[in-house]
Amino acid sequence: MIAPVVQAVGVGKRYGPTVALHDVSLTVRPGESHALVGRNGAGKSTLVSILTGLSATDSGSVSFSGEPAPPLSKKDAWQSRVACVYQHAMVVPQLSVAENLFLNRPARGGLIGWKKLRRQARELLDSWGVRVAVDTPAGELSIEDRQFVEIARALSRGARFIVLDEPTAQLDSQAIERLFARMRQMQQSGITFLFISHHLHEVYEVCQAVTVLRDARHVLTAPVEKIGRAELVDAMTGEQDGLPAAVTHAPLAVGAGEVLTVTALSGDGFRDVSLQVRRGEVVGLAGSNASGKHQVAETVYGLRAPTAGTVAVEGKTLPSGDIAAALQAGIGCVPRDRHHQGLVLAHSIMDNVTLSVLDRMGRCGIATPRARRARGTRALSDYGIVATGPEQPVSDLSGGNQQKVVLARALERDPRVVVLINPTAGVDVKSKEALLAVVDRVRAEGKAVLLVSDELDDLRRADRVLVLRGGAVVAEHRAGWSDGELVAGIEGVGRHD
Numbered sequence: 040m041i042a043p044v045v046q047a048v049g050v051g052k053r054y055g056p057t058v059a060l061h062d063v064s065l066t067v068r069p070g071e072s073h074a075l076v077g078r079n080g081a082g083k084s085t086l087v088s089i090l091t092g093l094s095a096t097d098s099g100s101v102s103f104s105g106e107p108a109p110p111l112s113k114k115d116a117w118q119s120r121v122a123c124v125y126q127h128a129m130v131v132p133q134l135s136v137a138e139n140l141f142l143n144r145p146a147r148g149g150l151i152g153w154k155k156l157r158r159q160a161r162e163l164l165d166s167w168g169v170r171v172a173v174d175t176p177a178g179e180l181s182i183e184d185r186q187f188v189e190i191a192r193a194l195s196r197g198a199r200f201i202v203l204d205e206p207t208a209q210l211d212s213q214a215i216e217r218l219f220a221r222m223r224q225m226q227q228s229g230i231t232f233l234f235i236s237h238h239l240h241e242v243y244e245v246c247q248a249v250t251v252l253r254d255a256r257h258v259l260t261a262p263v264e265k266i267g268r269a270e271l272v273d274a275m276t277g278e279q280d281g282l283p284a285a286v287t288h289a290p291l292a293v294g295a296g297e298v299l300t301v302t303a304l305s306g307d308g309f310r311d312v313s314l315q316v317r318r319g320e321v322v323g324l325a326g327s328n329a330s331g332k333h334q335v336a337e338t339v340y341g342l343r344a345p346t347a348g349t350v351a352v353e354g355k356t357l358p359s360g361d362i363a364a365a366l367q368a369g370i371g372c373v374p375r376d377r378h379h380q381g382l383v384l385a386h387s388i389m390d391n392v393t394l395s396v397l398d399r400m401g402r403c404g405i406a407t408p409r410a411r412r413a414r415g416t417r418a419l420s421d422y423g424i425v426a427t428g429p430e431q432p433v434s435d436l437s438g439g440n441q442q443k444v445v446l447a448r449a450l451e452r453d454p455r456v457v458v459l460i461n462p463t464a465g466v467d468v469k470s471k472e473a474l475l476a477v478v479d480r481v482r483a484e485g486k487a488v489l490l491v492s493d494e495l496d497d498l499r500r501a502d503r504v505l506v507l508r509g510g511a512v513v514a515e516h517r518a519g520w521s522d523g524e525l526v527a528g529i530e531g532v533g534r535h536d
């Protein structure tokens with residue numbers, strides 16, 4: 040029998056008091072796409088960091104194709120066996136694609152010939168069917184192209200085992216299809232994938248085997264065709280209640296006043312967008328990544344300045360491109376990029392949650408540690424954040440739990456308008472329900488919610504969904520739309536095309 044591409048046996052890992060992995064085993068067979076799933080904080084990223092040589096195990100062992108894993112210090116040896124493509128770019132943005140591909144690999148003889156470098160880069164990308172200009176600065180690549188460049192870089196180093204850590208989290212549906220098509224092609228050339236996703240339908244679409252981690256332990260490994268979705272959710276949650284219930288919608292209060300008014304707003308990537316959100320109303324914005332939906336929302340909460348048009352809260356026009364003014368006017372937001380705009384990673388959960396309310400918590404903006412701890416503790420239970428306590432630094436939290444802290448922070452100031460951009464990105468299937476229940480709660484409290492998302496489950500929470508295409512609003516769907524109807528609108532195709 041051919042040796043597994045990678046085998047982890049009885050792996051244990053602790054971070055201080057936190058047990059991140061306990062006696063976890065994983066076997067990935069050559070040429071398969073193997074899904075690794077589990078709730079936020081289950082231990083997936085920790086296992087990946089061990090399988091890619093970024094951190095050491097406390098116990099247990101890892102082998103590649105039957106050979107023990109190299110020592111951690113031998114980076115080249117690791118890179119020739121395995122690579123991980125993360126959600127966050129691991130390329131140097133200022134360098135060209137060609138330079139990124141051959142980064143840290145001195146040419147023979149010590150001198151780099153640019154012409155040769157470019158030619159080799161071109162050949163490499165062509166051989167894997169990646170259509171990206173080699174002179175483009177890597178920072179200008181779309182997320183999709185950047186991921187392909189990172190995969191090509193790994194392959195050029197000899198790795199035939201690629202870990203994809205939530206690769207679809209920021210892609211629109213067409214880009215996801217292209218990624219899956221490329222994965223299937225590469226699998227036929229003998230490449231093996233470990234695929235991490237919180238979208239279980241993707242597991243069924245592209246993987247042949249699945250491993251579930253729960254609370255730092257291995258729960259099961261099974262062929263995908265042998266395990267149903269409800270069973271998979273039960274394995275992840277340890278409960279027997281299967282799939283989430285359908286959404287029910289209380290009607291909007293009659294005569295509810297307008298809270299957010301966007302009038303003829305234009306800016307980078309969108310033009311002449313007008314919309315109104317009333318008290319207790321959730322308005323969804325849907326569209327492809329190029330539709331301009333993110334830019335509209337980012338202009339509403341002041342991250343971007345519009346070139347024309349206005350944003351008003353309860354009739355009062357906001358100064359343009361001023362986040363602080365938007366916050367003062369009662370706009371809370373979950374930004375697109377939680378690492379750069381949403382969180383201070385080195386600070387604790389309680390510090391992050393209370394950051395925007397310090398002026399309200401104590402005299403001269405000084406809140407006592409006790410008051411901050413109390414708010415932090417409440418956030419842990421309100422949002423189901425898995426952590427050792429409110430003092431834990433946010434950088435120590437798993438991705439999904441960081442996202443919950445961002446939402447807690449956005450709502451802490453009791454805003455009148457809540458702008459949510461991909462609020463459930465990276466959040467596991469159960470926590471997603473909990474976060475969406477928070478959306479229902481703030482709706483019931485009479486807040487106005489603008490919800491930008493690629494997720495149909497999120498958008499189902501909305502009273503109306505506006506579809507953007509090419510920077511303009513092209514359609515409006517009232518609650519009760521069918522998936523096919525909305526997706527057709529987003530993609531710009533008729534239902535029967």
Ligand SMILES: Nc1ncnc2c1ncn2[C@@H]1O[C@H](COP(=O)(O)OP(=O)(O)OP(=O)(O)O)[C@@H](O)[C@H]1O
Pocket residue numbers: 054055057058059077078079080081082083084085086425426434435436437438439440465467
């Ligand atoms: N550097 C660290 N310091 C302290 N604790 C950590 C660190 N990295 C991870 N942890 C903890 O280890 C546990 C496992 O986290 P991990 O990131 O592996 O989960 P995950 O399954 O990848 O979650 P997600 O789906 O949210 O990304 C969590 O309780 C997390 O808080």
